[in-house]
Amino acid sequence: MLTGCDDSSLVVDRLRDQARGKNTAVASFYFDFAIQKELTATAMLGSMLEQIINGMETLPEDISRGLKELLSTIYVDEPQLVDIMKILQLITFSLPTFMCIDGLAECVGVQRVRIVDLLKQILEKSPGTRIFVTGRPEIRAEIEERLAGRVISVSVCPNKDDIITYLRARLAEDETPDAMDEGLVAEILERIPENISGM
Numbered sequence: 001m002l003t004g005c006d007d008s009s010l011v012v013d014r015l016r017d018q019a020r021g022k023n024t025a026v027a028s029f030y031f032d033f034a035i036q037k038e039l040t041a042t043a044m045l046g047s048m049l050e051q052i053i054n055g056m057e058t059l060p061e062d063i064s065r066g067l068k069e070l071l072s073t074i075y076v077d078e079p080q081l082v083d084i085m086k087i088l089q090l091i092t093f094s095l096p097t098f099m100c101i102d103g104l105a106e107c108v109g110v111q112r113v114r115i116v117d118l119l120k121q122i123l124e125k126s127p128g129t130r131i132f133v134t135g136r137p138e139i140r141a142e143i144e145e146r147l148a149g150r151v152i153s154v155s156v157c158p159n160k161d162d163i164i165t166y167l168r169a170r171l172a173e174d175e176t177p178d179a180m181d182e183g184l185v186a187e188i189l190e191r192i193p194e195n196i197s198g199m
Contacts, residue, residue: 027051031106092126
């Protein structure tokens with residue numbers, strides 16, 4: 001788990017580049033606070049399963065056979081979470097798999113607990129699977145407890161000087177520079193870095 005990381009898309013892009021042509025599965029999911037009530041375990045894992053299947057150049061025979069058997073037992077139009085998990089576990093057991101989840105803290109608490117428990121099930125049955133998670137520091141203890149022994153946490157904190165450099169660059173691009181006096185600029189450069197330090 002990486003806390004405080006803002007741009008996990010770089011990790012996803014790198015993994016996809018390295019996985020190309022190697023029969024390695026890569027899937028990602030980005031939690032968005034604005035639609036957090038819609039972001040369920042079923043939606044997240046269903047999206048990841050779809051990405052994994054669509055990203056495979058060819059489906060290995062054992063996975064293809066297993067998928068046909070599993071799909072023949074699904075009687076509903078919409079696959080249920082239990083069905084998605086069966087298929088995911090079949091694939092992740094057979095192929096090296098990378099699952100990247102960004103902004104897990106934006107997920108509703110009940111769903112987050114469910115997701116982490118399901119990820120633990122995948123890790124227990126799929127030794128070739130690696131899961132990369134980003135989130136704010138307040139969920140770190142929860143993740144470490146639920147994935148006990150299966151997680152390495154790295155805290156990434158913003159550097160105050162980098163934030164100030166970024167703010168100066170953005171302020172320099174302002175199309176209405178006369179709208180702010182030096183006092184307001186100084187206040188922005190002081191308060192924003194202080195407020196961001198815990199994110």
